[in-house]
Amino acid sequence: MDIQSIKRKFEEDGYVFLPGFLSVEEIGELNGKLESFIQNVVPGLPATDVFYEDKNDLSTLKQIMHISDYDPDFAPLLHDSKFSEIAEVLLEDKVVPRILEYFNKPPKIGKPTPPHQDGYYFMLKPAKAVTMWMALENVDEANGCVRYVKGSHRKGMRTHGRTQTLGFSQGIVDFGLPDDMENEIAFPARPGDLLIHDSLTIHRADGNQTPDRTRKALGFIYFGESAKEDVEAKAAYQAKLQQEMQAKGELIGE
Numbered sequence: 452m453d454i455q456s457i458k459r460k461f462e463e464d465g466y467v468f469l470p471g472f473l474s475v476e477e478i479g480e481l482n483g484k485l486e487s488f489i490q491n492v493v494p495g496l497p498a499t500d501v502f503y504e505d506k507n508d509l510s511t512l513k514q515i516m517h518i519s520d521y522d523p524d525f526a527p528l529l530h531d532s533k534f535s536e537i538a539e540v541l542l543e544d545k546v547v548p549r550i551l552e553y554f555n556k557p558p559k560i561g562k563p564t565p566p567h568q569d570g571y572y573f574m575l576k577p578a579k580a581v582t583m584w585m586a587l588e589n590v591d592e593a594n595g596c597v598r599y600v601k602g603s604h605r606k607g608m609r610t611h612g613r614t615q616t617l618g619f620s621q622g623i624v625d626f627g628l629p630d631d632m633e634n635e636i637a638f639p640a641r642p643g644d645l646l647i648h649d650s651l652t653i654h655r656a657d658g659n660q661t662p663d664r665t666r667k668a669l670g671f672i673y674f675g676e677s678a679k680e681d682v683e684a685k686a687a688y689q690a691k692l693q694q695e696m697q698a699k700g701e702l703i704g705e
């Protein structure tokens with residue numbers, strides 16, 4: 452797809468699917484680097500940046516935040532890359548690369564991703580940001596592929612409330628309206644396929660119901676340079692969230 456068609460599709464639907472964005476070889480190399488990162492770097496990371504489905508079982512790793520801050524080897528993927536180039540076109544702005552993160556849903560216990568809009572977490576005015584989600588292995592309905600509500604980016608921000616899902620603390624409280632159900636589309640993906648969504652696009656994923664498959668992906672977040680972050684509101688929100696997590700003993704090492 453040429454860049455103008457990508458942009459048109461993104462604006463119309465609130466997301467765009469780019470199969471084979473990275474080659475099988477590139478994904479193989481990336482998976483190797485991630486494995487070594489998980490083995491060597493992750494054990495030393497702060498509990499606020501690494502989440503497990505079961506904090507007493509390291510094989511249940513589900514999310515790693517800020518990967519490129521901890522290993523400069525990953526920075527070129529997020530900064531000045533073919534990912535950031537597309538983000539600039541879609542946002543019609545220079546971009547601020549924010550986060551490279553890792554998502555997994557371990558077999559059997561990988562929980563659903565609650566329906567949400569990323570813009571609710573970002574707290575930007577205007578809500579000018581994109582998220583990219585790239586499959587690192589085969590992903591389908593059984594191990595919890597991403598699902599988008601087509602056109603939802605044009606219908607404003609929905610009400611979010613606290614969820615019980617570590618790493619996705621906020622979810623849409625009234626998700627499941629007829630408009631959500633009629634327009635939801637599942638996106639099975641192969642390694643190297645890329646999904647890009649607007650910060651107002653509603654999305655979610657089921658849990659991993661398979662007995663033996665993981666569900667690994669990378670997430671890239673870009674803010675438009677002209678969007679202003681509500682820094683105080685965000686700091687207050689994060690402090691509150693951390694307090695809640697500590698109180699519930701969700702953070703590893705406690």
Ligand SMILES: O=C(O)CCC(=O)C(=O)O
Binds near residue numbers: 569583
């Ligand atoms: O990996 C998932 O299940 C969801 C990821 C997500 O919500 C996102 O990339 O914005």
